[in-house]
Amino acid sequence: MQQEKHYIDSIYYQLEQTAKYCKYLGMQLFQKLNMPVTLDEFATLDTIKINGEICQRDLAKLILKDRPSTGRILNSLEEKGLIARFADMKNNRLVRKTKITPVGEKLLEGTTAVLKEYFSSLPEILSGDKIQELKQSIIAFREGLEKEVEMKI
Amino acid sequence: MQQEKHYIDSIYYQLEQTAKYCKYLGMQLFQKLNMPVTLDEFATLDTIKINGEICQRDLAKLILKDRPSTGRILNSLEEKGLIARFADMKNNRLVRKTKITPVGEKLLEGTTAVLKEYFSSLPEILSGDKIQELKQSIIAFREGLEKEVEMKI
DNA sequence: ATAATATTGTTGCAAATGCAACACATTAAT
């Protein structure tokens, strides 16, 4: 909403619409390939892999879902044997932490490889340099937004 | 998923997460100011204003919602007197077209002004030039994606 | 010491969402 006359021309709306395509593309692929996890579960598993042993609420803040939804995703991942939950302390407080299992690691690697191959099979939308630049800008934009938005998670 | 090891570092996931902040920011504002329409309704009204008399399915393709959801939004906008619906022909076929009413125009202008003022009150996240560049890249990326994704609307 | 506040995770319910199926009309196929 800089000099635009219309909200739908703003970067906020354009971002949302573009993200819908991304989500759609990913979910279609996960269904088509009959993946054993959903796209959300996969992203959560990836987040756990990167951030190590992490409590449920901190995870919720990373995947930007509320606590009940995060709990439900973890229930599903646990049932599938991809993560393990254990009690631990954080600031003198009892929390349920989460870590990825060997089975989970295996699935994460395999699925990541499949995704990477699929995306590289798509026609190149923007050049590698352009994509990197775009990604950096988006991350900067997001970090700016984070300061303005109260996410109440 | 170019050279990244992790999906959550990909532009696809980063776009989705950033869009969540945008949506959250907008919805919080609409609630705080007790707007007479929701953010989705506002965006739809804006789309109708720009695209003129348009049938329901074409509108659905623009706002990226399915036909039932689009119909529901239009019902609400119609009840509030912001749009009018009328029967018309398109390719020899009877369709319900939609146009914005004077009341709708007024509300659109007022709300757009409020939004613009609010967004300009935020601390500048990226410079104007950077934002323009980012927006152009996002639109280019989106147009590339559109060719790959079957949206079945 | 008691009460108020804060943190974490879960439960339950209400609202939103998506999707298949339907009704209706038009065009195309055999």
Added chain:
DNA sequence: ATTAATGTGTTGCATTTGCAACAATATTAT
């Protein structure tokens, strides 16, 4: 001329989602 296929909008339902409330515990205030 029937049948099949396509396009449009609506209805109904099942799934998802978000949010408030709760239970349990720890910290802080009065």
